[in-house]
Amino acid sequence: MKRLRCVLGYDGTDFSGFQVQPDQVTVQGEIEAALKRITGEEIQIHGSGRTDAGVHARGQVIHFDTNSHIPLDKWRFVLNNQLPDSIVIRSVEEVPETFHARFDVRVKEYRYCIDNNPVADVFRHRYADHIRFPLDVEAMQQAARHLVGEHDFTSFCSAKTFVEDKVRTVYSLTVERFGGEVWVTCRGNGFLYNMVRIIVGTLVEVGQGKRHPDELKKILAARDREMAGKTAPAKGLTMWEVVY
Amino acid sequence: MKRLRCVLGYDGTDFSGFQVQPDQVTVQGEIEAALKRITGEEIQIHGSGRTDAGVHARGQVIHFDTNSHIPLDKWRFVLNNQLPDSIVIRSVEEVPETFHARFDVRVKEYRYCIDNNPVADVFRHRYADHIRFPLDVEAMQQAARHLVGEHDFTSFCSAKTFVEDKVRTVYSLTVERFGGEVWVTCRGNGFLYNMVRIIVGTLVEVGQGKRHPDELKKILAARDREMAGKTAPAKGLTMWEVVY
Numbered sequence: 001m002k003r004l005r006c007v008l009g010y011d012g013t014d015f016s017g018f019q020v021q022p023d024q025v026t027v028q029g030e031i032e033a034a035l036k037r038i039t040g041e042e043i044q045i046h047g048s049g050r051t052d053a054g055v056h057a058r059g060q061v062i063h064f065d066t067n068s069h070i071p072l073d074k075w076r077f078v079l080n081n082q083l084p085d086s087i088v089i090r091s092v093e094e095v096p097e098t099f100h101a102r103f104d105v106r107v108k109e110y111r112y113c114i115d116n117n118p119v120a121d122v123f124r125h126r127y128a129d130h131i132r133f134p135l136d137v138e139a140m141q142q143a144a145r146h147l148v149g150e151h152d153f154t155s156f157c158s159a160k161t162f163v164e165d166k167v168r169t170v171y172s173l174t175v176e177r178f179g180g181e182v183w184v185t186c187r188g189n190g191f192l193y194n195m196v197r198i199i200v201g202t203l204v205e206v207g208q209g210k211r212h213p214d215e216l217k218k219i220l221a222a223r224d225r226e227m228a229g230k231t232a233p234a235k236g237l238t239m240w241e242v243v244y
Numbered sequence: 245m246k247r248l249r250c251v252l253g254y255d256g257t258d259f260s261g262f263q264v265q266p267d268q269v270t271v272q273g274e275i276e277a278a279l280k281r282i283t284g285e286e287i288q289i290h291g292s293g294r295t296d297a298g299v300h301a302r303g304q305v306i307h308f309d310t311n312s313h314i315p316l317d318k319w320r321f322v323l324n325n326q327l328p329d330s331i332v333i334r335s336v337e338e339v340p341e342t343f344h345a346r347f348d349v350r351v352k353e354y355r356y357c358i359d360n361n362p363v364a365d366v367f368r369h370r371y372a373d374h375i376r377f378p379l380d381v382e383a384m385q386q387a388a389r390h391l392v393g394e395h396d397f398t399s400f401c402s403a404k405t406f407v408e409d410k411v412r413t414v415y416s417l418t419v420e421r422f423g424g425e426v427w428v429t430c431r432g433n434g435f436l437y438n439m440v441r442i443i444v445g446t447l448v449e450v451g452q453g454k455r456h457p458d459e460l461k462k463i464l465a466a467r468d469r470e471m472a473g474k475t476a477p478a479k480g481l482t483m484w485e486v487v488y
Binding site: 009010011056058076080085086087088089090119120121122123125126127130 | 253254255300302320324329330331332333334363364365366367369370371374
């Protein structure tokens with residue numbers, strides 16, 4: 001028996017999220033079905049975390065155990081050959097049996113893309129949220145600074161979150177314009193349900209002049225989801241990197 | 245009554261091509277339905293040409309006639325508001341009633357994108373054909389030169405083509421590598437059915453070392469579809485620009 005770790009990307013458009021659900025097409029479901037066809041084994045994979053329906057990944061990490069004798073350097077090709085084009089395995093390596101894709105995460109990075117062109121770029125419509133009026137990126141960046149550090153992020157997670165401890169550490173949160181696109185990049189030790197999308201939705205309201213950058217301090221202190229902005233659409237979000 | 249000309253882009257992934265077909269979702273069908281909702285009129289649009297199922301457009305051009313009193317500078321917004329995200333109107337202008345989007349075309353440019361990375365870029369899987377072994381772009385460019393000029397392109401169009409005159413002029417045909425992507429750009433006065441995709445499919449076989457660049461001369465002279473390469477997949481092709 002050996003444990004393999006894979007880094008993979010996926011286009012979340014056509015999936016009902018990462019995690020297996022009955023009668024739904026999910027990333028986990030597709031990978032486990034491919035592993036079944038390849039090895040004959042019933043393999044359960046473990047991801048670094050779930051992603052919601054429509055959310056993409058560039059560097060999701062999974063691990064799984066197998067008794068298969070497929071040589072390590074063949075795994076990537078064999079898997080990609082059995083997977084739909086919307087899931088791509090970028091690397092496969094053998095790891096100690098003590099490694100766990102979820103429990104061992106040290107840092108996660110998410111990026112959110114806003115297409116801020118006056119007229120949407122049609123080739124980005126699946127991967128970016130279009131906002132046609134120019135955003136004040138400077139104000140968004142100012143607001144973002146208030147969220148960096150260790151905080152109770154109750155205001156920035158879905159009211160449906162049942163996790164007790166809502167304290168998380170955001171290592172960095174930047175807002176940058178690249179041509180017609182605005183990218184929000186967030187690194188942290190973990191994220192609550194919908195946390196990045198609610199942060200982005202709130203920063204967008206700052207960028208639209210609807211809120212002052214310093215309001216973020218008050219929102220954070222209130223520990224009340226109602227105080228923050230709307231949840232930004234899933235399609236703009238990409239799980240970018242997971243560090244162990 | 246006035247005649248309007250629009251430049252539009254679309255993501256061809258989810259359409260059964262440009263032209264209206266019964267019980268199919270098409271670009272023309274979506275635009276005509278939007279025009280009906282906006283103006284109440286039964287408007288027929290005319291495109292510069294059809295595109296097949298899965299083919300994209302960055303600069304398709306259409307025209308249509310309307311009695312609507314919507315101000316010219318509002319049209320783009322009103323249309324985009326009624327269209328799905330996969331179709332974006334880039335500009336709307338009034339043109340003389342003598343203008344015709346199909347008959348007045350002088351030059352058309354198509355671009356074909358090949359994702360030539362060893363592992364596919366998952367965010368390009370809808371817009372590029374993935375070929376994992378490195379293509380010999382220099383050989384492809386050499387082969388491409390034989391197709392530039394006025395030729396009978398019978399070998400490079402679908403056997404299902406019923407057009408009598410298969411002589412067309414290719415003004416330029418270039419093959420360039422940009423990072424991990426290889427782009428084939430073709431400008432001409434008109435293209436036969438599947439012509440760009442068969443040209444690309446044949447150039448790819450040259451880039452894979454399966455054919456010598458000079459074979460293109462023989463293929464052209466044979467006037468036989470069987471002599472050319474496979475038809476490249478639709479998803480890599482984009483109608484880039486139409487010049488009047």
